Each structure stands twice: as structure tokens, then as C-alpha cells.
Amino acid sequence: MGFDNYVELLGSASFRKAAFNTFYFSAVSVPLMVMMSLGLAMLLHKSTYFQKWLRTAYRMLLGSESYPFTYGEDQAKRIDSA
Known part of the structure; x- marks a missing residue:
């Protein structure tokens, strides 16, 4: 069967x-x-232009308001100052 x-x-x-x-x-x-x-x-590893572009696109998609919740306040301040 x-x-x-x-x-x-x-x-x-x-x-x-x-x-x-x-x-x-x-x-x-x-x-x-x-x-x-x-x-x-x-x-992305080789070109700083693409690194900056990807960081900008990521921030636009994620939104800067969610950084403290995602990374913690210290890390968010370090990322925003880059």
C-alpha cells in the first residue's frame, strides 16, 4: 500500500x-x-562612497528615532556622530 x-x-x-x-x-x-x-x-568594503550611501539608506529605512531602542543610547550617540 x-x-x-x-x-x-x-x-x-x-x-x-x-x-x-x-x-x-x-x-x-x-x-x-x-x-x-x-x-x-x-x-561596500572597498569604497567609502558606497559605505556612506548604505549608512544613509539604512538610517532612512530604520529611522533615527529607533536607534536608542535598537542599539542603546551610548551606541546611538556614537553612530549619529559618525
Whole structure:
């Protein structure tokens, strides 16, 4: 009874297509995302312009009012003075 279900599943065209799509998506998207994130990290590490831009974008998204709650008052003052 149980083994027959697996045989039927593996014989199904829709299961094979779904499995292929899953493996294809994983094989393409994971390496691409790793390369993009590594490239962005290297770019941000090397360039002070991008570091300043990212800090500004982060502050705009997070909002300066939440700094004391997120980092504590001492850390928030140090970040704001940078």
C-alpha cells in the first residue's frame, strides 16, 4: 500500500516537472545570490562612497528615532556622530 504510492508519485509527470523546476531554481538562484551578495560586500568594503550611501539608506529605512531602542543610547550617540 505505502510503496505503491511512491511508485505512483515517481511515475507522475507533474511530480517530475515540479522536482526538475525545484532543482533548476536552486542550481541557478543560489550561486547567483551568493555571487551578488559577495560582490556587493566587496564593493561596500572597498569604497567609502558606497559605505556612506548604505549608512544613509539604512538610517532612512530604520529611522533615527529607533536607534536608542535598537542599539542603546551610548551606541546611538556614537553612530549619529559618525
